[in-house]
Amino acid sequence: MANFQQQFEAMGYKYDKLTSVGYNNVNGFYFTVCVAPDGKQYTVSVSFALPDANAAGYFNQALGQFLAERKKTIISGVYANNRLDLCYKFKGLAPDVTEGVKEATDACMYFFNQFRAVPACSCCGRPNGTSLYAMEKNISALCSECFVSERSRISTKNRDIDETKENVPLGIVGSVLGALVGAVIWVLMSVLGRIVWAAGLASGVLSFFGYKRFAKKMTRKGLIISLVLGFVILLAGMYCAFAIDVYNAENDYLTEYNTYFSDYLDGPREYISYFDALALVPEYFVYDVGTAIYNNIFGIIGYVVAAVGCIATTMFDKKTKNRIERLM
Ligand SMILES: [Zn+2]
Secondary structure: OOOHHHHHHHOEEEOOOOOOEEEEEEEEEEEEEEEEEOEEEEEEEEEEEEOHHHHHHHHHHEEEEEEEHOOOOOEEEEEEEOOOEEEEOOOOOOOOOOOHHHHHHHHHHHHHHOOOEEEEEOOOOOOOEEEEEEEEEEEEEEEEHHHHHHHHHHHHHHHHHOOOOHHHHHHHHHHHHHHHHHHHHHHHHOOOOOOOHHHHHHHHHHHHHHHHHOOOOOOHHHHHHHHHHHHHHHHHHHHHHHHHHHHHHHHHHHHHHHHHHHOOOOOEEEEOOOOHHHHHHHHHHHHOHHHHHHHHHHHHHHHHHHHHHHHHHHHHHHHHOOOOOEOO
């Protein structure tokens, strides 16, 4: 993991650890740099207003040219609602924001000068005096009016959340429904002879969001319930998929036996039912543990990835809840 904090501080930027955002005030303009959670890209953002539609047209032209010359490093560049977002991709093995941030800042300052841009509120777009605030998960430049309304929106929203009662039974229903989707995908794919780690991932993620949606709230209790249910249901899906394999293997064998050997031995034997196959799973599992584990391990890895993501999301939500902080 690259040390972004060090990189930002070396450029005179400050770094917000909670949101992984670097920020700086360059001649009154607040630049924020957000490193994507997957560590593959980062976005340089700045809010500003242009004097008129003409200037905006010229700016967009200049931006288009700037982007065309940097197709290799910039994934996208969008100027909308008085805010410019330049999305850079990391080059090489050691992710480094320095080069892109410097380039973006220099280019922006050049354009701002040329088109007489002024710092603006990222919410209303007006060139009123702005400050940089951390508002829960977001870091943005806001004018004082927008700051006040955003602050009251957040406190109302959180009061509603706090007053909402967690409906655990319904949450369990949602969790089961979500996890079932993943488990069914697993069974279907396994019938097709495919091992899909994303089915394990889906079990975890959908179980989590199923709980949250139905219980109307996510607490630590809900997190534990949904992750346990998601795992149990995925395992049940894996068991059912295994039984389908057993069912096919046993009956293929019986077909062969009845066709070629039954006449010489003690007569035709009856085919087994799917329920018989379910009972035979443990025996097959023990007989070839290696293959059994190999066939399911990727689904379980997918599930673990989902679980880690859900835990991280819950912790991030908790840490940023009610966060209102003036940064600059
Ligand atoms: Zn505003």
